[in-house]
Amino acid sequence: MHVTETLVADVALGSVSADLDAERAVTELYTLHYRSLVRLASLLLRDVSVAEEVVQDAFIEMHKGWRRLRDSEKALSYLKQAVVNRSRSVLRHRVVVERNAPKPAPDMPSAEHGALALLERSAVIAALQQLPVRQREALVLRYYADMSEAQIAATMGISRGAVKSHTSRAMTALRSVLEPDA
Amino acid sequence: MSTFSEREEALRRALFNAAESVEPAADGLERIRARLRPPRPAPVAWLEGLWAGLVARGRGFIEDSRRWLVAGCAFVWHRFAPAHAAPGQRNLLRWLRPLTAMAVAIFVVAAGVYVGLSASLSISPTNTSTGSVSSSTHPGGNGNGTGAAKTASPSSSSGNPATSVSPSSSASCASKVPQVLPPPSNSSSPSPTTTTPAPGSGSTTPTTGSTSPTSTTTPATAGSQAPDGSSSDPASTVVTTAASRCSKHKKAKHTLTDAQGSAVPAVAVLAALLTGEARLSDNAS
Numbered sequence: 001m002h003v004t005e006t007l008v009a010d011v012a013l014g015s016v017s018a019d020l021d022a023e024r025a026v027t028e029l030y031t032l033h034y035r036s037l038v039r040l041a042s043l044l045l046r047d048v049s050v051a052e053e054v055v056q057d058a059f060i061e062m063h064k065g066w067r068r069l070r071d072s073e074k075a076l077s078y079l080k081q082a083v084v085n086r087s088r089s090v091l092r093h094r095v096v097v098e099r100n101a102p103k104p105a106p107d108m109p110s111a112e113h114g115a116l117a118l119l120e121r122s123a124v125i126a127a128l129q130q131l132p133v134r135q136r137e138a139l140v141l142r143y144y145a146d147m148s149e150a151q152i153a154a155t156m157g158i159s160r161g162a163v164k165s166h167t168s169r170a171m172t173a174l175r176s177v178l179e180p181d182a
Numbered sequence: 183m184s185t186f187s188e189r190e191e192a193l194r195r196a197l198f199n200a201a202e203s204v205e206p207a208a209d210g211l212e213r214i215r216a217r218l219r220p221p222r223p224a225p226v227a228w229l230e231g232l233w234a235g236l237v238a239r240g241r242g243f244i245e246d247s248r249r250w251l252v253a254g255c256a257f258v259w260h261r262f263a264p265a266h267a268a269p270g271q272r273n274l275l276r277w278l279r280p281l282t283a284m285a286v287a288i289f290v291v292a293a294g295v296y297v298g299l300s301a302s303l304s305i306s307p308t309n310t311s312t313g314s315v316s317s318s319t320h321p322g323g324n325g326n327g328t329g330a331a332k333t334a335s336p337s338s339s340s341g342n343p344a345t346s347v348s349p350s351s352s353a354s355c356a357s358k359v360p361q362v363l364p365p366p367s368n369s370s371s372p373s374p375t376t377t378t379p380a381p382g383s384g385s386t387t388p389t390t391g392s393t394s395p396t397s398t399t400t401p402a403t404a405g406s407q408a409p410d411g412s413s414s415d416p417a418s419t420v421v422t423t424a425a426s427r428c429s430k431h432k433k434a435k436h437t438l439t440d441a442q443g444s445a446v447p448a449v450a451v452l453a454a455l456l457t458g459e460a461r462l463s464d465n466a467s
Contacts, residue, residue, distance in 0.1 A: 026218075030211050038210075039201035052206050059214050124196035143190065144197040175189060 022066035025075055026059055033076060034059075036145075037083055043140050044087040046129060054090060058082035080145070081155045084137060091133055127177040135170035138163055 034055060041051035058079050062069065069075045128136055134156070141152045153160045222230075262283045264276040 023218075026214065027211065030214065034210055035206055036201075038206040039204045042204045043197060043201060048204055048206070051204075052210060055206075056210060056214050056217065060217055063214075063218055122196045122200055124193055125200045128193075128197075139193065140197065143194040144201060171186070171189065171193075174193065178189075 021070075022063045025066060025072060026063050029062070029072065029075060029079065030059065033079065037079060040080070040140065040145060041083050041087050043125075043128075043144060044084070044137060045090055050090060051087075054086045055079075055083055057086055077151075077154070080141075080147075081157075084141070084155050085157075088133060088137070123178060124174070127174050130177065131170050131173055134158075135166045135173065138166040139170045139174075142167055 037055045037058070038048070038051050041054045042048050045051050045054065061082055062075055062078055065078070066075070069078060128139065131139070137156055138152060141147045141155060142149075147155065149160045149163045152163045156163065158166075262280045264280055
């Protein structure tokens with residue numbers, strides 16, 4: 001009986017301490033990486049507000065799975081992977097919506113016109129947005145997040161060879177867009 | 183023609199420049215924490231919404247009331263504030279006008295309260311119960327409960343409902359008197375309109391002929407012979423009660439008229455004083 005009560009108390013204390021650790025980890029990771037994660041998501045999504053929602057969802061998922069992670073490094077990797085996956089889901093959903101939505105009148109700017117204009121000032125960024133999703137993800141993770149091929153493979157959930165292939169094709173496409181006479 | 187590394191560097195620089203322009207909102211952590219909190223139960227959320235709505239509406243009501251109060255106070259102050267003292271004017275006269283206005287206001291309020299209280303005490307139906315009627319119509323008519331004796335004509339000794347109420351009663355009071363059916367023929371009294379004289383008394387007095395104590399306090403014994411030999415006819419009891427009520431109603435009307443008659447001239451005198459004071463201050467200024 002006494003042993004059972006002790007075990008129950010330990011479990012309760014463990015859950016409380018795990019909750020406290022999760023809260024603390026969320027706060028620390030937010031302070032250190034929230035901005036860069038939002039920027040990463042905005043490069044993938046071309047929308048800052050949606051990028052914030054995606055990153056917040058990733059933080060909430062990380063809080064729920066903190067008992068599995070229990071490490072800040074693992075948590076950061078988890079956050080990046082969650083951001084990429086959710087961004088991909090958002091893009092997929094956006095493609096479906098844009099396919100079925102009526103086209104706006106030519107004199108009416110769309111709702112996300114400001115956010116798009118912010119990101120598409122650069123010709124490079126504009127060319128990047130024309131790439132397929134996987135190639136764009138590979139380039140952003142490689143040249144903005146400074147991730148290695150292994151990390152990109154783990155984040156995107158593909159093999160390292162696939163990462164190399166996507167990166168190479170993306171660079172060729174960018175070159176053809178930015179230097180048409182080359 | 184650029185090399186591969188130059189293109190990589192240009193891409194890296196463009197990505198960083200584009201990302202630098204993105205600045206997330208500052209309330210991200212609060213939003214995350216808000217979403218991490220467990221959801222509230224539906225009744226609690228509903229009550230919170232209801233309370234917020236009530237507070238929002240009550241705030242508007244309080245604001246309107248405050249605005250009206252401020253406007254009223256400003257009007258009163260503008261109207262009755264002490265005038266600026268002229269060089270040759272006494273300082274006491276400046277305050278005469280607001281003091282007079284305040285005195286009139288207090289007097290009017292006090293008179294209204296007095297009239298209201300006296301009227302409510304006089305007209306209140308709880309004071310016209312059967313017990314009080316019984317005491318007021320007791321044989322002999324002593325005390326102040328002589329309303330029935332005053333309003334009843336001398337011919338009311340016959341016990342006739344038609345004659346027990348004085349002709350001077352108002353139409354409204356007369357309409358309130360119920361129609362009384364004559365008692366059955368096997369009653370102790372030989373006739374519904376006559377009263378058996380008391381033993382030993384040759385004549386019938388108006389007070390004894392009107393009611394008897396038993397007939398007013400205990401309706402169950404109505405129709406029986408009273409101890410003093412007077413008639414205890416139920417018809418006469420009902421008529422006497424109605425007459426007593428009418429007399430009390432008239433008394434209340436008299437009270438109202440007296441109060442109004444004493445209050446109205448006083449208000450008129452004070453209003454004249456106030457007007458004269460206003461003229462005086464205007465002339466002085």
